[in-house]
Amino acid sequence: NAGVMQNPRHLVRRRGQEARLRCSPMKGHSHVYWYRQLPEEGLKFMVYLQKENIIDESGMPKERFSAEFPKEGPSILRIQQVVRGDSAAYFCASSQDRDMNTEAFFGQGTRLTVV
Amino acid sequence: DQQVKQNSPSLSVQEGRISILNCDYTNSMFDYFLWYKKYPAEGPTFLISISSIKDKNEDGRFTVFLNKSAKHLSLHIVPSQPGDSAVYFCAASARSYKYIFGTGTRLKVLA
Numbered sequence: 001n002a003g004v005m006q007n008p009r010h011l012v013r014r015r016g017q018e019a020r021l022r023c024s025p026m027k028g029h030s031h032v033y034w035y036r037q038l039p040e041e042g043l044k045f046m047v048y049l050q051k052e053n054i055i056d057e058s059g060m061p062k063e064r065f066s067a068e069f070p071k072e073g074p075s076i077l078r079i080q081q082v083v084r085g086d087s088a089a090y091f092c093a094s095s096q097d098r099d100m101n102t103e104a105f106f107g108q109g110t111r112l113t114v115v
Numbered sequence: 116d117q118q119v120k121q122n123s124p125s126l127s128v129q130e131g132r133i134s135i136l137n138c139d140y141t142n143s144m145f146d147y148f149l150w151y152k153k154y155p156a157e158g159p160t161f162l163i164s165i166s167s168i169k170d171k172n173e174d175g176r177f178t179v180f181l182n183k184s185a186k187h188l189s190l191h192i193v194p195s196q197p198g199d200s201a202v203y204f205c206a207a208s209a210r211s212y213k214y215i216f217g218t219g220t221r222l223k224v225l226a
Binding site for chain 1: 204215
């Protein structure tokens with residue numbers, strides 16, 4: 001049973017380009033969460049999705065960031081017109097249900113570097 | 116607004132001794148707490164959790180203690196092993212899927 005798979009592991013983009021980060025949840029998991037870790041900080045919640053639905057995007061920056069979790073395929077976190085401040089590690093997590101007291105399993109992350 | 120605080124950015128412990136990692140929180144609505152361990156260039160790995168109805172949870176060498184009145188939790192690792200060297204994050208949630216993470220404590224276990 002493969003864990004949460006994220007790709008690419010490392011992504012370098014020039015300022016103004018678009019970044020697409022992919023996340024395939026664990027088998028049997030239908031809930032996906034994206035977190036961002038800036039240098040020297042903890043992980044910060046960005047968005048929570050179920051298949052074809054955004055449930056909570058309260059942690060997403062208002063502009064340039066979007067997320068989706070289509071019926072088929074991985075969840076995508078999309079960052080348009082990237083800036084240097086977007087450089088961070090982006091982690092995806094998944095859980096089997098949204099039972100409040102259940103742990104989420106994290107992927108290995110995508111390290112985005114904006115040059 | 117740092118609702119979950121890990122005030123010690125780093126900790127060094129001799130192999131075989133006890134490691135104690137601390138975490139404080141401010142939101143009294145938090146009812147579920149977790150510890151994650153993270154190695155460089157990897158994602159966080161779930162370690163142990165505790166519900167607010169308990170004050171202790173033990174799993175092998177790892178024990179988490181919760182003091183609700185002090186809004187404090189701690190992770191005890193005994194005996195500490197070199198392979199435990201990593202960054203440890205505590206996280207909390209308030210009847211929610213949304214975890215609030217601390218900034219982490221880097222544990223170094225010296226052989």
